[in-house]
Amino acid sequence: MRPPADAIGTLALIVGVIASLIFIGVEAALVYAIWRYRASRNLAGQPATFERNRRLEIAWTAAPALILAAVFVLTLGTMAEINGAGVAPAMRIAATGHQWWWEFGYGGTKTANELHVPVNTPIDLDLTSVDVIHSFWVPELGPKMDMLPGTTNHLRVLARRAGSYEGQCAEFCGVEHAWMRIRVVAQSQAEFDSWLAAQAVPAVTQGGDGERVFFLSNICVNCHTVRGTAAAGTAGPDLTHVASRATIGAGVLPNDVARMRAWLADPQRYKPGSLMPRVPLSDADLDALAAYLGALK
Ligand code: HEC
Ligand SMILES: [Cu+2]
Numbered sequence: 665m666r667p668p669a670d671a672i673g674t675l676a677l678i679v680g681v682i683a684s685l686i687f688i689g690v691e692a693a694l695v696y697a698i699w700r701y702r703a704s705r706n707l708a709g710q711p712a713t714f715e716r717n718r719r720l721e722i723a724w725t726a727a728p729a730l731i732l733a734a735v736f737v738l739t740l741g742t743m744a745e746i747n748g749a750g751v752a753p754a755m756r757i758a759a760t761g762h763q764w765w766w767e768f769g770y771g772g773t774k775t776a777n778e779l780h781v782p783v784n785t786p787i788d789l790d791l792t793s794v795d796v797i798h799s800f801w802v803p804e805l806g807p808k809m810d811m812l813p814g815t816t817n818h819l820r821v822l823a824r825r826a827g828s829y830e831g832q833c834a835e836f837c838g839v840e841h842a843w844m845r846i847r848v849v850a851q852s853q854a855e856f857d858s859w860l861a862a863q864a865v866p867a868v869t870q871g872g873d874g875e876r877v878f879f880l881s882n883i884c885v886n887c888h889t890v891r892g893t894a895a896a897g898t899a900g901p902d903l904t905h906v907a908s909r910a911t912i913g914a915g916v917l918p919n920d921v922a923r924m925r926a927w928l929a930d931p932q933r934y935k936p937g938s939l940m941p942r943v944p945l946s947d948a949d950l951d952a953l954a955a956y957l958g959a960l961k
Pocket of ligand 1: 763765776840878883884885886887888900901906909911912914928938939940941943957
């Protein structure tokens with residue numbers, strides 16, 4: 665199957681051409697009428713009036729009806745195609761909206777904000793939300809679809825070429841809606857397999873200062889999971905391999921140790937209203953914590 669976005673693009677092109685032809689026809693008739701019946705031609709008397717021109721009325725009722733019927737049939741075909749057209753998905757990925765980040769589940773392996781997919785492979789995303797209505801939209805991959813609390817919607821996506829694709833929550837979902845970006849990384853099947861295998865591995869215990877701070881007073885671990893450790897919170901993104909992601913906070917900062925430290929020092933500075941509170945920590949603790957998270961590759 666071709667990418668759903670291509671099917672939508674073709675339909676948009678056809679409708680655009682039809683609309684352009686109508687526009688040109690109407691404008692041409694208008695210009696002609698202005699010229700033909702201009703005042704300087706000084707035609708005598710009242711202009712002719714037309715009442716009950718049956719042929720004309722049938723024509724201007726039937727023509728739009730036929731055009732719309734054609735567009736309707738094409739739209740039904742496109743809808744069937746973007747839903748998969750009977751092609752079974754090669755893979756299902758759970759995608760859950762949170763205020764204001766994305767959770768992706770590959771079986772038991774959870775990750776956040778960065779969706780990895782094998783290239784040229786039909787994939788169904790099972791979309792839901794844990795809080796308000798979000799909407800998953802990566803324009804180059806497929807249509808947008810709402811994520812509703814309590815139900816699961818299915819969205820077919822397919823990436824034709826390897827590379828990264830940008831997306832965005834498309835349903836206003838609160839103050840940080842604008843910083844709810846999606847990054848999709850499409851990879852060859854082999855690259856994808858090794859990425860997923862690496863994500864599935866639990867974190868190794870580092871035993872350093874940063875790890876101690878992370879578990880301190882049960883603050884971070886109350887909200888975050890690091891698989892392989894006692895940290896099992898679910899209010900925030902899974903951090904098991906947080907350093908493997910390109911950005912922090914659903915796109916708000918590029919991901920490196922310096923920016924990680926800045927984020928931890930005050931998430932509210934970068935994402936005001938974000939559901940991660942500012943945790944007061946000493947400079948030394950921040951350094952150690954950023955180094956710990958930076959090693960969670
Ligand atoms: C009350 C729950 C809560 C606490 C406590 C908390 N966080 Fe968070 N954290 C979140 C949420 C929610 C997000 C997502 C913020 C967003 O992107 O809008 C987040 C995001 C993050 C991110 C970015 C993850 C990503 O994928 O971009 C890191 C790193 C992080 N937290 C580390 C920590 C550390 C370290 C602590 C302890 C000092 C901590 N958090 C305490 C809820 C919490
Ligand atoms: Cu949203």
